[in-house]
Amino acid sequence: MSKIIVKNLAKIFGEHPEKALKLLKEDFSKDKILKKTGQTVGLFDINFSVNEGEIFVLMGLSGSGKSTMLRCINRLIEPTSGTITIDGEDITSAEPGIIRELRRKKVGMVFQRFALFPHRTVLDNVAYGLEVQGISKAQRREKAMQIVETVGLKGWENSMPDQLSGGMQQRVGLARALANNPDILLMDEAFSALDPLIRKSMQDELLSLQSALNKTIIFVTHDLDEAMKIGDRIALMNDGTIVQIGTAEEILTNPANDYVEKFVEDVDRTKVLTAEGVMKAPDPVVFLKDGPRVALRLMKEHGISSIFVITRERRLAGIVIAEDALQAAKEQKEELKALVIEDVPKVSLDTPLIDIIPTIAETQFPVAVVRDDHTLAGILVKGAVLGGMVRGGGNVD
Numbered sequence: 001m002s003k004i005i006v007k008n009l010a011k012i013f014g015e016h017p018e019k020a021l022k023l024l025k026e027d028f029s030k031d032k033i034l035k036k037t038g039q040t041v042g043l044f045d046i047n048f049s050v051n052e053g054e055i056f057v058l059m060g061l062s063g064s065g066k067s068t069m070l071r072c073i074n075r076l077i078e079p080t081s082g083t084i085t086i087d088g089e090d091i092t093s094a095e096p097g098i099i100r101e102l103r104r105k106k107v108g109m110v111f112q113r114f115a116l117f118p119h120r121t122v123l124d125n126v127a128y129g130l131e132v133q134g135i136s137k138a139q140r141r142e143k144a145m146q147i148v149e150t151v152g153l154k155g156w157e158n159s160m161p162d163q164l165s166g167g168m169q170q171r172v173g174l175a176r177a178l179a180n181n182p183d184i185l186l187m188d189e190a191f192s193a194l195d196p197l198i199r200k201s202m203q204d205e206l207l208s209l210q211s212a213l214n215k216t217i218i219f220v221t222h223d224l225d226e227a228m229k230i231g232d233r234i235a236l237m238n239d240g241t242i243v244q245i246g247t248a249e250e251i252l253t254n255p256a257n258d259y260v261e262k263f264v265e266d267v268d269r270t271k272v273l274t275a276e277g278v279m280k281a282p283d284p285v286v287f288l289k290d291g292p293r294v295a296l297r298l299m300k301e302h303g304i305s306s307i308f309v310i311t312r313e314r315r316l317a318g319i320v321i322a323e324d325a326l327q328a329a330k331e332q333k334e335e336l337k338a339l340v341i342e343d344v345p346k347v348s349l350d351t352p353l354i355d356i357i358p359t360i361a362e363t364q365f366p367v368a369v370v371r372d373d374h375t376l377a378g379i380l381v382k383g384a385v386l387g388g389m390v391r392g393g394g395n396v397d
């Protein structure tokens with residue numbers, strides 16, 4: 001179920017949004033509109049939905065509209081037009097009372113600057129949101145303590161923020177957002193101020209937290225590697241619009257236009273692409289019940305020197321090489337089974353390229369890609385895998 005649905009959203013900063021909207025419909029660029037009307041296009045023609053339990057990343061260069069989009073969701077910014085629905089309720093037309101409730105209970109926010117209260121202890125910082133809700137002191141301390149433990153800060157609850165490292169302070173920020181147990185977390189460049197190692201460990205921690213908490217998260221970042229690592233899906237923004245929405249793999253293998261292609265050209269594809277993205281269809285294959293002659297004919301037709309053998313249920317049985325098939329055919333043998341080499345290299349659909357490369361390098365055969373039930377999903381041949389590393393995948397034959 002979609003938790004958040006954004007439809008035709010626009011945000012114009014300035015006194016005369018209607019002037020900008022008119023020019024937008026005539027395809028004027030953001031720059032031209034600013035020059036002509038003095039209005040800044042923050043967002044235009046934004047459409048997306050976020051599923052329950054999903055980490056949805058908004059990514060793009062500075063000024064592309066990420067924060068503006070995020071802030072429209074809890075109405076820290078008023079959209080100019082369009083709708084945002086959360087759990088079926090249109091929050092763009094909701095009363096102030098509902099918006100207050102939304103911010104208190106349903107939506108938590110984590111910023112880049114931790115914005116902690118310097119004179120409160122870690123525990124009191126975390127308990128702040130509960131205090132505002134009028135929950136009793138004992139109760140809120142207990143609840144806050146639980147969250148402090150969840151984010152790995154047990155033992156630090158009585159420390160002051162300035163006694164903590166940046167990474168720990170950001171955990172306090174995260175804990176504070178989690179204290180009200182919101183369904184939705186909005187995270188704006190939450191890890192961007194951290195140094196690289198701590199940043200990486202915070203990303204790992206968020207992912208492991210998420211597997212336990214199952215929140216719906218919108219995560220803003222301008223870092224492509226971060227986006228690809230933590231996003232279930234990514235929306236790439238430019239000049240206030242969304243250029244492409246997809247999984248990391250979809251965006252890498254199938255960029256919507258030149259802008260996206262340029263954007264992703266420096267990504268380390270071996271970490272993002274998986275076997276599924278670069279495999280080719282399992283064709284030709286030979287069934288176990290077929291004889292050596294069929295295997296030989298298929299290999300000849302396709303100009304290959306080995307062929308994968310599958311069972312009637314399409315499970316991988318192994319591979320047969322041309323030499324053995326030829327010999328068996330000469331000897332009038334009918335059984336393929338005796339020729340099958342069972343111990344063949346195989347990987348699963350989600351194995352990243354980086355882990356496939358050593359296998360591919362070592363083996364003389366193509367590598368089989370098998371599903372959990374052991375059926376043959378695809379075949380990896382050296383050329384296509386190397387091609388996938390350079391650009392795209394899937395379609396490389």
Ligand SMILES: Nc1ncnc2c1ncn2[C@@H]1O[C@H](COP(=O)(O)OP(=O)(O)OP(=O)(O)O)[C@@H](O)[C@H]1O
Nearest residue numbers: 013040041042061062063064065066067068069222
């Ligand atoms: N309060 C405001 N008044 C006028 N223009 C604004 C305002 N807030 C944002 N903008 C403009 O809206 C556009 C989008 O800004 P936004 O802050 O959403 O970008 P961003 O993608 O979050 O960038 P960054 O990575 O630098 O945080 C920019 O052109 C910005 O100048």
Ligand SMILES: [Mg+2]
Nearest residue numbers: 066067068188
């Ligand atoms: Mg921003």
